[in-house]
Amino acid sequence: xxxxxxxxxxxxxxxxxxxxxxxxxxxxxxxxxxxxxxxxxxxxxxxxxxxxxxxxxxxxxxxxxxxxxxxxxxxxx
Amino acid sequence: xxxxxxxxxxxxxxxxxxxxxxxxxxxxxxxxxxxxxxxxxxxxxxxxxxxxxxxxxxxxxxxxxxxxxxxxxxxxxxxxxxxxxxxxxxxxxxxxxxxxxxxxxxxxxxxxxxxxxxxxxxxxxxxxxxxxxxxxxxxxxxxxxxxxxxxxxxxxxxxxxxxxxxxxxxxxxxxxxxxxxxxxxxxxxxxxxxxxxxxxxxxxxxxxxxxxxxxxxxxxxxxxxxxxxxxxxxxxxxxxxxxxxxxxxxxxxxxxxxxxxxxxxxxxxxxxxxxxxxxxxxxxxxxxxxxxxxxxxxxxxxxxxxxxxxxxxxxxxxxxxxxxxxxxxxxxxxxxxxxxxxxxxxxxxxxxxxxxxxxxxxxxxxxxxxxxxxxxxxxxxxxxxxxxxxxxxxxxxxxxxxxxxxxxxxxxxxxxxxxxxx
Amino acid sequence: xxxxxxxxxxxxxxxxxxxxxxxxxxxxxxxxxxxxxxxxxxxxxxxxxxxxxxxxxxxxxxxxxxxxxxxxxxxxxxxxxxxxxxxxxxxxxxxxxxxxxxxxxxxxxxxxxxxxxxxxxxxxxxxxxxxxxxxxxxxxxxxxxxxxxxxxxxxxxxxxxxxxxxxxxxxxxxxxxxxxxxxxxxxxxxxxxxxxxxxxxxxxxxxxxxxxxxxxxxxxxxxxxxxxxxxxxxxxxxxxxxxxxxxxxxxxxxxxxxxxxxxxxxxxxxxxxxxxxxxxxxxxxxxxxxxxxxxxxxxxxxxxxxxxxxxxxxxxxxxxxxxxxxxxxxxxxxxxxxxxxxxxxxxxxxxxxxxxxxxxxxxxxxxxxxxxxxxxxxxxxxxxxxxxxxxxxxxxxxxxxxxxxxxxxxxxxxxxxxxxxxxxxxxxxxxxxxxxxxxxxxxxxxxxxxxxxxxxxxxxx
Ligand SMILES: Cc1cc2nc3c(=O)[nH]c(=O)nc-3n(C[C@H](O)[C@H](O)[C@H](O)COP(=O)(O)OP(=O)(O)OC[C@H]3O[C@@H](n4cnc5c(N)ncnc54)[C@H](O)[C@@H]3O)c2cc1C
Ligand SMILES: Cc1cc2nc3c(=O)[nH]c(=O)nc-3n(C[C@H](O)[C@H](O)[C@H](O)COP(=O)(O)O)c2cc1C
Ligand code: SF4
Ligand code: SF4
Ligand code: SF4
Numbered sequence: 001x002x003x004x005x006x007x008x009x010x011x012x013x014x015x016x017x018x019x020x021x022x023x024x025x026x027x028x029x030x031x032x033x034x035x036x037x038x039x040x041x042x043x044x045x046x047x048x049x050x051x052x053x054x055x056x057x058x059x060x061x062x063x064x065x066x067x068x069x070x071x072x073x074x075x076x077x
Numbered sequence: 078x079x080x081x082x083x084x085x086x087x088x089x090x091x092x093x094x095x096x097x098x099x100x101x102x103x104x105x106x107x108x109x110x111x112x113x114x115x116x117x118x119x120x121x122x123x124x125x126x127x128x129x130x131x132x133x134x135x136x137x138x139x140x141x142x143x144x145x146x147x148x149x150x151x152x153x154x155x156x157x158x159x160x161x162x163x164x165x166x167x168x169x170x171x172x173x174x175x176x177x178x179x180x181x182x183x184x185x186x187x188x189x190x191x192x193x194x195x196x197x198x199x200x201x202x203x204x205x206x207x208x209x210x211x212x213x214x215x216x217x218x219x220x221x222x223x224x225x226x227x228x229x230x231x232x233x234x235x236x237x238x239x240x241x242x243x244x245x246x247x248x249x250x251x252x253x254x255x256x257x258x259x260x261x262x263x264x265x266x267x268x269x270x271x272x273x274x275x276x277x278x279x280x281x282x283x284x285x286x287x288x289x290x291x292x293x294x295x296x297x298x299x300x301x302x303x304x305x306x307x308x309x310x311x312x313x314x315x316x317x318x319x320x321x322x323x324x325x326x327x328x329x330x331x332x333x334x335x336x337x338x339x340x341x342x343x344x345x346x347x348x349x350x351x352x353x354x355x356x357x358x359x360x361x362x363x364x365x366x367x368x369x370x371x372x373x374x375x376x377x378x379x380x381x382x383x384x385x386x387x388x389x390x391x392x393x394x395x396x397x398x399x400x401x402x403x404x405x406x407x408x409x410x411x412x413x414x415x416x417x418x419x420x421x422x423x424x425x426x427x428x429x430x431x432x433x434x435x436x437x438x439x440x441x442x443x444x445x446x447x448x449x450x451x452x453x454x455x456x457x458x459x460x461x462x463x464x465x466x467x468x469x470x471x472x473x474x475x476x477x478x479x480x481x482x483x484x485x486x487x488x489x490x491x492x493x494x495x496x497x498x499x
Numbered sequence: 500x501x502x503x504x505x506x507x508x509x510x511x512x513x514x515x516x517x518x519x520x521x522x523x524x525x526x527x528x529x530x531x532x533x534x535x536x537x538x539x540x541x542x543x544x545x546x547x548x549x550x551x552x553x554x555x556x557x558x559x560x561x562x563x564x565x566x567x568x569x570x571x572x573x574x575x576x577x578x579x580x581x582x583x584x585x586x587x588x589x590x591x592x593x594x595x596x597x598x599x600x601x602x603x604x605x606x607x608x609x610x611x612x613x614x615x616x617x618x619x620x621x622x623x624x625x626x627x628x629x630x631x632x633x634x635x636x637x638x639x640x641x642x643x644x645x646x647x648x649x650x651x652x653x654x655x656x657x658x659x660x661x662x663x664x665x666x667x668x669x670x671x672x673x674x675x676x677x678x679x680x681x682x683x684x685x686x687x688x689x690x691x692x693x694x695x696x697x698x699x700x701x702x703x704x705x706x707x708x709x710x711x712x713x714x715x716x717x718x719x720x721x722x723x724x725x726x727x728x729x730x731x732x733x734x735x736x737x738x739x740x741x742x743x744x745x746x747x748x749x750x751x752x753x754x755x756x757x758x759x760x761x762x763x764x765x766x767x768x769x770x771x772x773x774x775x776x777x778x779x780x781x782x783x784x785x786x787x788x789x790x791x792x793x794x795x796x797x798x799x800x801x802x803x804x805x806x807x808x809x810x811x812x813x814x815x816x817x818x819x820x821x822x823x824x825x826x827x828x829x830x831x832x833x834x835x836x837x838x839x840x841x842x843x844x845x846x847x848x849x850x851x852x853x854x855x856x857x858x859x860x861x862x863x864x865x866x867x868x869x870x871x872x873x874x875x876x877x878x879x880x881x882x883x884x885x886x887x888x889x890x891x892x893x894x895x896x897x898x899x900x901x902x903x904x905x906x907x908x909x910x911x912x913x914x915x916x917x918x919x920x921x922x923x924x925x926x927x928x929x930x931x932x933x934x935x936x937x938x939x940x941x942x943x944x945x946x947x948x949x950x951x952x953x954x955x956x957x958x959x960x
Contacts, residue, residue, distance in 0.1 A: 002452070003434065004454035004455045025496050026495060027492040029492075063407065063483070063488075066406075066492060069495045072495070073495075073496075141536040141564065142532045142533050142564070420601070421545065422539045422544075423542035423544075424540075427542035427543075439543070467539050468604055
């Protein structure tokens, strides 16, 4: 598979989570890549806390989520 | 006609092209010929206690039929008595009062030695001094040259001693045989240097003869490490100049050298902060007359760009030189092939296929013609294909709009605490 | 051929031998290094595809650049057993050099000259580049020791066959040894290639013409396979009056005579007419000039645009001072009392409708006859075939062009294979040394496939 296709697949997963209202709340990076923790705001969904972890492999996706986080932080300001 | 005159730390010269302290500046005869040929200044072959040289001293590095891509030497400083040199310096300066004559000095790291030589040389009327803390062989084994140039305290102290006696500007010439040249440059500034110059030669062994198994060069079958210079060292020298230029604590002029062969190289050094340019290997390879095109080329370049004097060039690119962490990770370029110019050597394909990201396809058009195409989405913009492509204009690296900039430093900061970082 | 590299273009009348020494100088070591470093080392290089023997050109050139001349010569000779000759006689402008990508950017690499440089090294260092394979018990007889026969023999020997070549002439090498002018291909080059093949254990019986010195059946019966690589024969008759006169020569014989000393002094200052305008005609004309002839004309019944000689050959002949008479057909050779050529009677031609070769058919212009004084006439209007030999072997042919199956290289008799000029014509390749070499190679592999590989597969079934 071309690395671009791999990126698109990972990006899709992230985008889907965002669409469902998740945001990235933590990033852990090690030799195997990046682990993203997604959380959905408790207020929206009857106080059910939901956490999802994604393992990101490609470099392009690691750039991509970093951009998302920066955009998200800018919105918060 | 642009104004090529320079005033480098108070040393004035008709142009920025100076001969570096080396064989080309060994004698008054040579330096005077050089000035006649058009060189703006000369740093006299390093003065000190006359040494003894070995026979067989130089070696060239040749690459793919090109001679002297690099140049190696195991020569030491001047082998002539100080008085002989001083007499010739005096005569030269008298004949060429407007040219810069700078005396390179090297003595043992003792205060009285520095005072003695500075005073003696100063009396014949030099325009400045250059303290040689760079020579990497021979002299270093005796505690001079790069041996003292690698120890920041010694650089500072010796500069200070020289400055105590000097009435003309003192340039400190640095050795590249050190991990971080800004450390010794800073020490020179602390010692009161009026300017720094770099680079001296890099520790090297030019080669081994694969038939006789002797070193190149060899002296009666034995070799010792030498100093490397010439075109091959230019990128190393340029980086060292740039690192010093962008360091706010090294706030003195820089004389740049190391691999300068043409006016273009000189322009690059100047853009990266060099206020004057020194040349050795190119002159040794081609003779003094090469300065003619250096001067002419620089002049035409400045005229072309509408820049009135060399001063308008110096340091213009320094702010563009930064740390990796400040580079924009979102910036994206991709390779694009112009099939009208491409000659179908397929070098880009195999370079990308074997050693980069496998994204240049060899295709055949409907009418049976072979052509190449980059799959841009997979291209990481590494430049490799455009580097190996033998035809100018066949591959261009095209910028692709890719959102707001994001540096590594920003990213690391941002991902620490993704949701509450502001 | 790079005419601009030829330093001494003068013809010496005192020392004719000088005129026949290789006229384009070898590359100096410096030139070779510079030129080899200019090669881009293309990937999937078009020059390789343009070489009929598929020499890995960037590989051998890179080896020159790196100073590995032995390796370089081996790459060349591996793909082309007559690679040293080909370095000199191939029409490189039409082949490898014509395909070099640098044609579009600067100047093509001098591939032929670099090939000559590397093979010269091997010749000068008497390097034996290849070894015979382990004997496999099979034997092959080859009729003809020219490029095709030698090439087949070399590959067969490397595959372990016991190979015997029958060669009619005193020395093997075919036209490389006897037919191609010395100033382009000195004989010793071709003989080195012969020696390389002999050193693999190939037996070469010279002075042995099959059908004359040894019966055809003997060859047919003594080997597991037979390769016919006899090339082509003499120049055909013009079919005009006076052709038997003294002073009328066959171009191939004429050139052959210049290949071995002593050189004939009789043409110095003489008037020579060459009939034809192909590669052989050019060779005959330039040889005439080098033998000291005072006036050399080529007459051709069509025009410049129909001539089959290569552009560089034409240029070369013009530089040598050869005069061209287009639209001119010989009709009669006039003899003096002693039976020697005195004059050539010709008629002017004009071009009509295209004939089956696609070229416009020349027809005589009535009343335009004229005559020119000549001392010698050289016929160079193509080559005839060894029809007798072919028929004795019982092979199907079309006017002497032996028919083969292009896949198996077999003739109508499956035991007999054919390669080189014997199959030239009818769209089966070009009459070039390099194609003969390639066909010889392919024939060897085809034989191996039939005799060993297929047998082995049969056994294993
Ligand atoms: C004058 C001339 C110039 C040429 N110039 C060039 C050139 O510049 N470049 C190029 O690429 N090509 C050139 N050619 C063409 C090239 O020489 C031939 O295509 C090539 O030599 C064919 O090789 P071959 O082995 O098939 O035949 P040949 O080289 O003809 O070899 C055949 C051999 O078989 C031998 N033989 C024939 N009959 C018998 C028999 N009955 N028994 C035993 N042996 C026999 C012959 O003596 C000869 O040695 C030229 C040809 C001629 C005539
Ligand atoms: C043979 C030779 C001798 C040299 N001797 C000296 C010297 O005595 N003093 C000195 O400061 N530098 C000396 N150098 C270093 C040059 O001045 C210069 O720093 C170096 O060659 C880099 O410039 P280039 O690439 O233009 O040659 C010498 C260089 C060479 C090649
Ligand atoms: S820039 Fe790098 S990745 Fe992109 S096509 Fe060229 S070699 Fe391949
Ligand atoms: S390297 Fe350049 S010239 Fe060669 S195929 Fe690629 S684009 Fe074309
Ligand atoms: S095409 Fe030309 S440049 Fe490319 S490998 Fe062949 S000879 Fe060299």
